[in-house]
Amino acid sequence: MDCKKNRLLVVQGGKKRFNKNLSVPNPVPEKAIKKAEEILRSGELFRYGCDKPSQSEASLLERDFADYLGTKYALAVNSCSSAIFISLLCAGLEHGDKVLVPGFTFTAVPSSIIHAGGEPVLVECKKNYTIDTDDLEKKASEDTKFLMLSHMRGHISDMDKVLKICEKYNICLIEDAAHSLGAKYKGKLAGTFGKAGCFSFQSHKMINAGEGGILATNDEEIIAKAILYAGSFEKSYEKHFIDTEKLPKFQKKIPTYNQRISNLTAAVARAQVPLIDSNGEKYNKNFKIFSDIISRSEHIEIPEVEENVYKIYDSAQFNLVNLDLGQIKEFVKLMNMENIKISVFGIESGNARCYWNWEYLEQNHSLPKTKKILSAACDLKLPLYLEEEDMKTMGNIIIEVLDYITCEENKMTGTFS
Ligand SMILES: Cc1ncc(COP(=O)(O)O)c(C=O)c1O
Numbered sequence: 249m250d251c252k253k254n255r256l257l258v259v260q261g262g263k264k265r266f267n268k269n270l271s272v273p274n275p276v277p278e279k280a281i282k283k284a285e286e287i288l289r290s291g292e293l294f295r296y297g298c299d300k301p302s303q304s305e306a307s308l309l310e311r312d313f314a315d316y317l318g319t320k321y322a323l324a325v326n327s328c329s330s331a332i333f334i335s336l337l338c339a340g341l342e343h344g345d346k347v348l349v350p351g352f353t354f355t356a357v358p359s360s361i362i363h364a365g366g367e368p369v370l371v372e373c374k375k376n377y378t379i380d381t382d383d384l385e386k387k388a389s390e391d392t393k394f395l396m397l398s399h400m401r402g403h404i405s406d407m408d409k410v411l412k413i414c415e416k417y418n419i420c421l422i423e424d425a426a427h428s429l430g431a432k433y434k435g436k437l438a439g440t441f442g443k444a445g446c447f448s449f450q451s452h453k454m455i456n457a458g459e460g461g462i463l464a465t466n467d468e469e470i471i472a473k474a475i476l477y478a479g480s481f482e483k484s485y486e487k488h489f490i491d492t493e494k495l496p497k498f499q500k501k502i503p504t505y506n507q508r509i510s511n512l513t514a515a516v517a518r519a520q521v522p523l524i525d526s527n528g529e530k531y532n533k534n535f536k537i538f539s540d541i542i543s544r545s546e547h548i549e550i551p552e553v554e555e556n557v558y559k560i561y562d563s564a565q566f567n568l569v570n571l572d573l574g575q576i577k578e579f580v581k582l583m584n585m586e587n588i589k590i591s592v593f594g595i596e597s598g599n600a601r602c603y604w605n606w607e608y609l610e611q612n613h614s615l616p617k618t619k620k621i622l623s624a625a626c627d628l629k630l631p632l633y634l635e636e637e638d639m640k641t642m643g644n645i646i647i648e649v650l651d652y653i654t655c656e657e658n659k660m661t662g663t664f665s
Pocket residue numbers: 326327328329330353354356357398399400401424426427447448449450459460461
């Protein structure tokens with residue numbers, strides 16, 4: 249490789265070859281805009297302002313989402329974090345109960361556990377970003393009652409092993425499927441393995457409604473309690489499609505935390521439910537083009553997904569190998585100069601997905617394996633509007649930048665120390 253030419257392209261090139269802003273989320277479909285406008289004009293933004301469930305976009309979203317997942321019930325709320333909080337309460341978490349959670353997840357997850365009164369117990373991750381089941385088993389035996397399994401960035405763990413451990417130690421599994429809508433393990437959708445599954449409609453997830461979330465379950469008691477915790481008061485629960493005698497039974501016993509979704513957000517989310525699978529296919533087609541290019545570099549490792557997993561690549565994670573810290577920082581800097589925002593979780597100051605930045609946790613946690621992985625793990629958004637050419641351009645620039653920073657001639661200048 250001609251390092252000087254490369255230097256010209258990367259550092260002094262001036263004209264950017266990649267012009268899309270990866271931080272911009274996917275636009276919402278026209279159908280969602282029309283429905284949202286209709287709701288705004290009617291003034292009926294409140295989910296319980298109607299007479300029956302078929303008049304509430306929130307209830308219709310719950311029905312459609314449960315149909316997609318194949319679960320009996322779903323409850324739409326104002327965020328995935330609320331779904332996590334509520335599902336832990338519904339599953340019987342008591343103050344001080346320990347909740348196992350992967351050490352690689354978003355800060356909102358341990359925060360929601362604390363919000364519910366639990367104590368997060370962090371578990372190591374593997375280099376494919378899934379839970380380390382050896383560490384899980386070790387920690388599961390220590391008086392823990394719950395596992396909040398984040399399928400971080402849509403990476404699905406070995407669910408057979410996870411379920412076996414949960415069964416062995418009588419641990420209640422709840423899935424944080426915020427970022428794994430549409431992903432499958434042995435053909436079964438993520439978020440349908442545990443007592444409850446929690447999903448997010450935050451803008452950079454499979455469904456973009458700005459904010460919002462949903463709790464899915466097959467358990468009648470969980471759904472009844474969840475509806476009440478989330479803010480059904482008096483007989484508002486009659487405006488859900490869910491009809492259970494448990495609702496009036498629990499009514500006066502459950503506090504009302506008002507974490508409802510509005511009809512407006514629900515309408516935006518609902519229009520995207522029928523698109524989940526086709527969007528997933530487009531994401532994966534794009535990712536294949538990109539990964540075929542970058543995997544040619546000896547400095548990139550795209551970890552194997554677990555066996556029997558169908559993943560959706562709405563973002564890419566890959567590990568940098570045989571680069572020192574100076575080179576990793578230079579890689580990130582040059583990629584940013586090229587308008588391709590890649591972050592390396594573990595070297596970015598204050599990254600909210602790094603457990604050592606969760607200083608609000610009472611316990612000190614040491615997860616050396618996870619820390620090492622995150623120090624070289626890259627994160628890149630791959631929104632749906634990217635085209636085949638964009639994937640090729642991004643992949644080729646990554647290869648060029650890696651060649652540049654690993655070129656002996658450039659190394660000798662001491663640029664990256
Ligand atoms: C893995 C994971 N879990 C939970 C959340 C929280 O979702 P929400 O913003 O809907 O509360 C996020 C959000 O980014 C996430 O990435």
